[in-house]
Amino acid sequence: MAIAQMVGFFTAIGWATLILVRLPAAQNPRAGIDSFYALAFQGALTTLVCTLGAALVGVGLARFVHFDFWSFLSLLWGWTAYQIARHYFIAYKRYRTAIFFDGGLVLVSAAALVICRKVGISSSHALAIASLLVSLPMFAAVGAPSLKSIRLGIDAKGIQFGLTNxxxxxxxxxxxxxxxxxxxxxxxxxxxxxxxxxxxxxxxxxxxxxxxxxxxxxxxxxxxxxxxxxxxxxxxxxxxxxxxxxxxxxxxxxxxxxxxxxxxxxxxxxxxxxxxxxxxxxxxxxxxxxxxxxxxxxxxxxxxxxxxxxxxxxxxxxxxxxxxxxxxxxxxxxxxxxxxxxxxxxxxxxxxxxxxxxxxxxxxxxxxxx
Incomplete structure (x- = not known):
């Protein structure tokens, strides 16, 4: 979990910072949604790169260090998705909506922990599943992306803010x-x-x-x-x-x-x-x-x-x-x-x-x- 949180600075926190800065400057709600998904897409690309890097490192160190790759992977994607979606509402000062989903995450996490424990699934997977499940309605509440929001490449500022944090x-x-x-x-x-x-x-x-x-x-x-x-x-x-x-x-x-x-x-x-x-x-x-x-x-x-x-x-x-x-x-x-x-x-x-x-x-x- 600690490793996933550290990598999450690059996959989520850096992009979340740009979300807080760029969305309030958008000219209209549609432009704000497009700006959000452009950053969310780059966050997903960063997460994919980190996933591939972690896989290579895990294979290389498998003989020397025990690394639960699948727990790391699920937590990384779940936490990244939740944090990026959450910052959309914070950027527009929709704090009640953000708190509502925070409360939902707590409840879903508790239920996931109980269910996963009964079937022998680790708590890391349970928390990841909860984060992903709650992030789905969050993205739905944001709205659908347009083709303009899909951009190739990575904005270096997202990585730099992630490194800073x-x-x-x-x-x-x-x-x-x-x-x-x-x-x-x-x-x-x-x-x-x-x-x-x-x-x-x-x-x-x-x-x-x-x-x-x-x-x-x-x-x-x-x-x-x-x-x-x-x-x-x-x-x-x-x-x-x-x-x-x-x-x-x-x-x-x-x-x-x-x-x-x-x-x-x-x-x-x-x-x-x-x-x-x-x-x-x-x-x-x-x-x-x-x-x-x-x-x-x-x-x-x-x-x-x-x-x-x-x-x-x-x-x-x-x-x-x-x-x-x-x-x-x-x-x-x-x-x-x-x-x-x-x-x-x-x-x-x-x-x-x-x-x-x-x-x-x-x-x-x-x-x-x-």
């Missing part, structure tokens, strides 16, 4: 395996729990970011200033980020002290959990400027920044991991925080330049990106 969200994926090696399985298990708490808490500011992106795209397509929308988004996300971070810190403190099985590791777990909370909060601080780059489709700039900062983290990670133990692991987390802050600053500079160019094209002024 993969790299920006990929750093935390190494923490639990690293903690297992450096600090032991018990500590890693507690860290996984604390990481889940922090991640769930950050869903609110991320939701604000996603819902504001179509508004930014619509204003840009209409030639309107973005200052007010960006400022309002920054204030809303900053407030929710501060509140959620305080709640996360309190929850991490209590859970780490009460649930850590080894008393000698309790304070280490508290420190690691607090560092994770800080990392999540710092990551959220870059959402507004990331949206600004997205609305101008500066995918190459965002991708290059994330490649550079991730490469820096890899170097710091190697040095910190060499130290070993909990102190070395703390340095890994501190390095991640520093690299994320650097990434935010580089993204801010890129967003400022893009907004300045846009404002200059309208009034000859300068857009302010804080």
């Amino acid at each position: 993969f790299l920006s969200g990929g750093i935390p994926l190494v923490f639990v395996p690293t903690a297992t090696v450096m600090c032991g399985a018990k500590f890693a298990g507690m860290l996984s729990l604390l990481a889940s708490l922090s991640s769930v808490g950050m869903l609110l500011p991320r939701a604000i970011s996603v819902t504001k992106l179509p508004e930014l795209a619509a204003r840009r397509s209409s030639g309107l200033a973005l200052d007010g929308t960006l400022h309002a988004m920054r204030v809303s996300i900053a407030r929710s980020n501060g509140l959620v971070s305080l709640i996360n810190a309190a929850a991490v403190f209590v859970v780490a002290l009460q649930k850590t099985p080894d008393p000698s590791m309790r304070w280490a777990a508290v420190i690691a959990g607090m560092l994770l909370t800080v990392l999540c909060a710092v990551g959220i601080m870059g959402l507004v400027n990331s949206n600004a780059l997205a609305v101008f489709e500066k995918a190459a700039s965002a991708a290059s920044i994330n490649v550079a900062t991730t490469s820096l983290f890899v170097l710091l990670f190697a040095a910190c991991a060499h130290l070993g133990g909990t102190h070395g692991f703390f340095l890994v987390l501190i390095s991640a925080i520093a690299v994320t802050a650097l990434r935010n600053e580089l993204i801010r500079a890129g967003a400022k330049a893009a907004c300045t160019d846009y404002r200059s094209s309208l009034h000859g002024g300068a857009e302010v990106v804080q």
